[in-house]
Amino acid sequence: MLKQNLQFKLSQKLSPQQIQLMKLIQLPTLAFEQRLKEELVENPALEAGKEESEEIDEFGDQDDYDDYDNDSERIEADDINIDEYLSDDETPDYKLQANNYSDDDDDKFSPIVAQVSFHQDLLNQLNTFILNDEDRVIAEFLVGSIDDMGYIRRDIQDIVDDMAFTQGIYTDEEKVHHILTHIIHELEPIGVGARDLQECLLLQLKHKLPSETNDLATDIIENQFDAFTKKHYEKLIQKYNITQDQLRKAIDVIEKLNPKPGGAFAGSTKAIEHIIPDFAIRIVDGELELSLNGRNTPELHVSKDYQEMLETYKSSNEKSTSQKEAVQFIKQKLDGAKWFIDAIKQRQETLFVTMSAIMHYQEEFFLDGDETKLRPMILKDIADMVGLDISTISRVANSKYVDTPYGTKLIKEFFSEAMINDQGEEVSTIEIKKILQNIIEDEDKQKPHPDDKLAELLKERGYPIARRTVAKYREQLDIPVARMRKKV
Structure with missing residues (x-):
């Protein structure tokens, strides 16, 4: 049986403009610059730089746009030919123009580095060996089985079977092992x-x-590798009947070896990521001064040519269908340019206001750089100060950096939870981690402190936390357990 019901429902949905604004706020400086370039290419009504004349309103009059939807207006087609501004080609003419050089500029080019890959370098080295055809195929197959760190992580039998199925080379483990040990x-x-x-x-x-x-x-690695990795140094001293100084010299030799022989070569082919600070904090006459990276504050304006086209269209008395469609396209681009400029300004204000609140909240740290003075701070604290949503604060802090007198810092690292010390005061977990790190750095490396001892030392300093919490903080600081920190 079919029934009809009337139901009222209150819902809140973000407009496309709001979604785009949130995405812009989340972008760091480099990504924002790329997004800006894309918008300048996609929207010819948006131009960069200062506007030459102030006679025309920067964003145009919205009433002018709305008037073009009135079909009762008479337009004289002879007064304007919109088709001159538009092209049927897939690539518009404005994209093909390059006016950013002078006639006397020399033709210059940047040399491109032709890098040889890690595996290609190994194959080139094989050319220095005298090998028959079958041995060369096996050697090249083994090189292809080496990962980026320089290891072959496959069994010899698996390699033999793989060559038989894929290369039609039928060999045995003994021959592959011989080529591996004497060639590779x-x-x-x-x-x-x-x-x-x-x-x-x-x-x-x-x-x-x-x-x-x-x-x-060599003997330690070959015959006592397990004891060495577990740092059972007393056992090694007794085993080889050596002094502690002799063992220390042997360990120094081992620690200078490269555990990832292919790592350095593989890393050289990766793109280097540069950090561009989004903000800068300076101390001027004892006061903090915040500035936004100038690359986040581009000068944009609406194209004067496009505005004049609309003005001319409005004063016309006749119209044609093609011109009507063309003007709708122009109006759409002008509206998009106006919104994008507004969004950029709102992004600048949101970034500056949020970072300013963070700076004043952590003023003690920014004045002297002592990480133990970082206050407990969560997203809600800053959201309440600036009157914005928590999600907006999260987007501002995400993947953005601030240049301080003490180095470039990731903004989200200033946020931390609070813990209560023995005096009932709230302290930041960052402060506790810093003190824990100092304790471990100052410990006797021959007798490093276990986690329960670290918990006792922190308690003596006024931070009563459990041993499991100490272990969690130690792991977050990427510090190994006491046994692995032991040195001779």
Whole structure:
């Protein structure tokens, strides 16, 4: 049985403009510049730079736009030809113009670095070996099995089976192992082609000149690798009947080896990411001064040509269908340009107001740079100060940096939870982490403090936190457990 019901529902939806504004606020400086360039290309009614004349209103009169929807107006087609401004080509003419150079400029170009990949470099080294056709195919296959860190993480039997199915090369484990150890392991950087960390370190140690320390280091890695990784130094001293100083020298040799022989080469081919601060804080006469990166404050204006086209159209007495459609297109672009300029200004105000509130909230830290003076601060604290939504504050803090007298900082790192010390005062978890880090840095590395001892030391300083909380903070600081911090 069908029934009809009338139901009232209150809902709130973001307009497309509001969604776009939130996206603009979230963008860091470099991404914002890219978005700005895209908008300038897509919307010919939007122009960068200062407007040459102030005679025409920067954004135009909205009443002028609305008048063009009135079909009762008579337009004289001879007065304006909109088709001259538009092209049927897929690429508009304005995109093909390049007026940013003078005739006397020299033709200049930037050289492009042709980098050789890690695997290509290994293949080039194979050309220095005299190999028959089958051995070369096997060697090249092994090089192709090396990952970016320089390791072969596959079993020899799997490689043999893979070559049989994919290359039609039928061989055995013994021959593949022979080529691996006598050819691949001779390639540079030394240690490439190892199947695990132990083999990688051994390959590098065996290429060193024989000495008492090098021989000891080789024996430790080859026969006592488990005890070495677990830092059972007393066991190693008893095993080899050596002094602590002899063991320390052997460990120094091992620590200078490269555990990732392909890592440095692979990293050189990656794009370098540069951090562009979105804000800058300076101390002037004992007072904090905040500035927004100038790249976030572009000078934009609506195209005068497009505004004049609308003015001319309005004064016309006749119209044609094609001109009517063209003017609707122009009106749409003008509206889009006006909204984008308004959104940029609102973005600037939101960024500045939010960062200003953060700066004043953490004023003690910004004045002397002592991280222990960072106050507990959550998104709601700043949202209440500036009267904005928490999600907006989150977008401002996300992926943005501020240049301070003490270095460039990620804004979201200033936010932290609060804990109560022994005097009943709220302290930031950042302050506790900093003190914990100082305690670990000052500890005796021959007898590092376990987590329960660290909890006791923090309690003595007025921070009563549990051992499991200490372990959590230690892991967040990327500090290993006490046994792994031990040194001889």
